[in-house]
Each structure stands twice: as structure tokens, then as C-alpha cells.
Amino acid sequence: MEKTYFDIISKYISLSGEEKCKMEALKIFHSLKKETILLKEGQYSNKSYLVLQGCIRTYYIIDGEEKTTALFTEMERLSPNCVLNKKPSKHFISCIEDSILAITDHNDEKEIYKKVPKIKHFFRVHLEYLLAKSQYSLDEFKTSSPEQRYISLIKNRPELLNRVPQHQLASYLGVTPQSLSRIRSRIRKENS
């Protein structure tokens, strides 16, 4: 199975045999089944998640209903706020698909970087890009209508349409599943 991780990583970084051995010993790569829950509301955690393959989501349970707030696919990183503020998590994290993740403990990262310095670049190179994307997602959510958000999703993250269940996609867009159906049929009519 480790071969799979390195096949994926080799797209982004070239590791020597020795570096691969060290990485294997660090046990940061995990293969997880669809619907695995990685973090629950109320739990403390030190872990960050980098998606190598698959899709994970954060969701809150509010008045008994799941509210999906964020979706992470290949090479996106989720740093839960509870890791940094050392408070119990307010949300859940689970796998939408069978996924391969690099899961790192906040306290161990320095040790990992010392053992395999190249990996620091691999983990950190995208941070600025992810920060810009995250800041833009918030701007977009604040300034657009649900229909505009759906059109933006079709344009910018079309793969999510087939990978994420409709009711989760609806709450991610801030609408009910019924509203999402209406938006979809309105757009279909306009384009037909």
C-alpha cells in the first residue's frame, strides 16, 4: 500500500529510497474508508489533514441537522481551528470517499521536517495558495447569491458535482436540498 502513497507524492516531490523508508517509519500516510469519521465535535486534536487522494468534509450538527461547511480534495489541507486554539472541536471531519491522507500531529511536524527536510517544502509550499483560496471562498460566500455560488462551483470545482452527495452539496452552498434542485432546473432550462 505504501507504494500507492509514494506514487501520488512523486507527482509533487522526488524522494530517495532512504527518504521513503524514513517516511514509512513516520506513519503519516493513512488509507481510510468512505464515511470514516476523523474528528468529532467536542474532541481535542493535534492533527492536520492533507488530502492525497479522495475527499473529506467538515460538518457541524446544528439543531440535529448536519451542516457541511467545507470540502477538501486532492492537495488541499485542512488545519482544524481546534488544533491551534487547543479547545474542543466544534465540528466533525469525515471521509466522503475512500481517501488517502497525510495526517500530521502538530507537535511532531518539526521532527518530521528534521528527518526528511524535503517534506517541509511539500507540506508548506501550497499554504499561501490555500490561504488565498480560503480568503476568496469567504469573500465569495458573502457577496454572492446561492445561484451564483452554484454557477461558480460548476465553473471552478466541477468534480465536486459527482463526488459529493446532493444534500451535502446543498448545505455547503448554504441552501436546502429543495432550493438546490430548483436552482439546478432553472439553470438547465436557461441552457436548453
Next chain:
Amino acid sequence: MEKTYFDIISKYISLSGEEKCKMEALKIFHSLKKETILLKEGQYSNKSYLVLQGCIRTYYIIDGEEKTTALFTEMERLSPNCVLNKKPSKHFISCIEDSILAITDHNDEKEIYKKVPKIKHFFRVHLEYLLAKSQYSLDEFKTSSPEQRYISLIKNRPELLNRVPQHQLASYLGVTPQSLSRIRSRIRKENS
């Protein structure tokens, strides 16, 4: 004036005399007056902004009205999406207060890090923290009512209440200035 920049930076990083000279030559520190516009809708840009002192905001003009989406204070970094996707900016950036900013050109950052390696850590150390905060802000906006957002602001960023004009704070919270007034007086009554 450079002394002021280094007084602020020295809280986070210790620079030698030679490093300070090199930093001065790079001309990345800028002292800007309140209401200076740093970026306009439609412009291309390669610049990111790290606030050393002061407060900046991003805002959109939608149907002739300003919509403030994000506020950045000390040690917060704004990486506009337009820098990374190389498209015209969809928003404006301006100073809410007289501000001291580190403004870096995306294409020059490698050169800066080569000249003063310590500065790489200074610019990058907070990225993961800022990413977690940004991801959490989006979660919070999606899962809370305007009143809950205002209460969270009082708790987590109380300094903004005195630093940001009310109409900008209202649109940042996703409400009209009238709604914000009602929320404020409701909370005052509950606490009196």
C-alpha cells in the same frame, strides 16, 4: 521611519545590522495613510500584504454599494486571489487606519528569502495559523446568525469595534447598518 518598521519586526524576529540594511534596500515596508487604496477592482496585481501595524480591508462594489468582506490587523496577511490566478481583481483593498505594511511582490519573494533567509520564516510561520483561522471564519459565517457573529466578534476581535466604521462592520457581518444597530441595542438590553 525604517526604525519604526524594525521596532515592530523585532517583536517577532531578531535581525542583525547587515540584515536590516538588506531589508531596507528591498523596500518592502510601506507607511500608508488611512483610506489609501492599495488595489482596485479590475487591476492585475502580484502583491501580498502583511499588516505590521494598522488595519486594511477588502471590499467589493455590488450594485453601487460597498460590501466589506474581510478585515486584517497586526500580523495578518492578505494574499489576494487575483495574484495566484493571474486574473483582474474582483475587489478593492484599502487602509482603514494609517498602516505600516510589508508589501511583497509574488515574483520577488524567492529573491528576498535568498538575501535575508530569516525573513522567510517571519513571512511563512503564521501561514498555517492564518489558514486555520480563515477556514474557521468561513465555517462560522455559514453556521451562525448575524447576532451570533456579532457576539463572536465582541469575544474574539473586540478591537475591531473601535477601529472599524459601523457601516463597514455591518457589511463584514453580513447585515445592514440598521440591523447591526438593532442587534447592538438588543444585546445591551440583555446585559443591563
